[in-house]
Amino acid sequence: MPAAAGVVLSLSDIAARLGGDVLGDAKTQIRQVATLASAGEGEIGFLANLKYKSQLRTTRASAVIVGPDFADGLDLPRIVTRNPYAYYARLATLLNPRVATAAGVHPTAFCGSEIPASVSVGANASIGLGVILGDSVVIHPGCVIGDGVRIGAGSVLYPNVTIYAGCSIGRNAILHSGVVIGADGFGFAPDQGQWVKIPQIGRVVIGDDVEIGASTTVDRGALDDTVIGDGCKLDNQIQIGHNCVIGKNCVVAACAAIAGSVELKDNVIVGGAAMIAGHVTIASGAVISGGSLVMKNITRPGQYTSVFPLEEHSHWLHNAAQIRHLAKLAERVSELEKKLKNTDIEG
Numbered sequence: 514m515p516a517a518a519g520v521v522l523s524l525s526d527i528a529a530r531l532g533g534d535v536l537g538d539a540k541t542q543i544r545q546v547a548t549l550a551s552a553g554e555g556e557i558g559f560l561a562n563l564k565y566k567s568q569l570r571t572t573r574a575s576a577v578i579v580g581p582d583f584a585d586g587l588d589l590p591r592i593v594t595r596n597p598y599a600y601y602a603r604l605a606t607l608l609n610p611r612v613a614t615a616a617g618v619h620p621t622a623f624c625g626s627e628i629p630a631s632v633s634v635g636a637n638a639s640i641g642l643g644v645i646l647g648d649s650v651v652i653h654p655g656c657v658i659g660d661g662v663r664i665g666a667g668s669v670l671y672p673n674v675t676i677y678a679g680c681s682i683g684r685n686a687i688l689h690s691g692v693v694i695g696a697d698g699f700g701f702a703p704d705q706g707q708w709v710k711i712p713q714i715g716r717v718v719i720g721d722d723v724e725i726g727a728s729t730t731v732d733r734g735a736l737d738d739t740v741i742g743d744g745c746k747l748d749n750q751i752q753i754g755h756n757c758v759i760g761k762n763c764v765v766a767a768c769a770a771i772a773g774s775v776e777l778k779d780n781v782i783v784g785g786a787a788m789i790a791g792h793v794t795i796a797s798g799a800v801i802s803g804g805s806l807v808m809k810n811i812t813r814p815g816q817y818t819s820v821f822p823l824e825e826h827s828h829w830l831h832n833a834a835q836i837r838h839l840a841k842l843a844e845r846v847s848e849l850e851k852k853l854k855n856t857d858i859e860g
Contacts, residue, residue, distance in 0.1 A: 698755025
């Protein structure tokens, strides 16, 4: 996603658009964002992690973005805001606007549906019958859009995205390369040692302002739809099984695997490589640590972790061996408690 070059704003211009309080020279010119360690002339750094606060004294940035706790005691011009990380994200977007893609259909694309004049369709893309595209949709080369798909205005599909028939994508969605939406869910019925395929007749319905990372797959529902709520952000190489219902503004990091019929309520965060077993419900506001295995419902917000801590291998083997005997140890402790209780009674 190349950025348009030559965007330069003063701190006062930035604050006028994004808010925040400017301390120091408000005329300081900013052309790009950078880390505190790498920033130079014309660049603005930001402090979002207190681990790097010492770099405020050594940075060569022209200005910095800081929270209220660091508003005083700095010589650098600065923008003070409640959430420096979110402010940096908005400023980076402001300084690096997406390059507009020219509308029109490439001669090598196949289009079985009417294409609005504002839509861009790249080389070798294939658009099926009965497809409805909103204004200013961008479909990059090699994408395959099945029959009856709906894609909302302003959405962008990067090269080689595949959307199976009947699925629906909301407005301003971003689907990165290799995303597959609406492939069959993993549904098979056992019968005398064989597996009978269950037709997957649901859809995938994706809300507005959703971003899905490269090579992520979202399976269509077996009966009901698989649903991804408004504002969700999915990282690369995630598997979401059939009939999942993902609430609004959920975040799922790379390589997570979510089995069928899982429900994530709103604002759930799932760490990288986490695994969620089928038919589990996770409460709104819950945070699942990376690498964790979730086997049962989570009914309250908070952080949940099932990762065994990293340690030297021989120690890990020793502790793992002890864990295998915990059940027997618990039984022995219970027996000892009973004996002690009986001894106290007899005494």
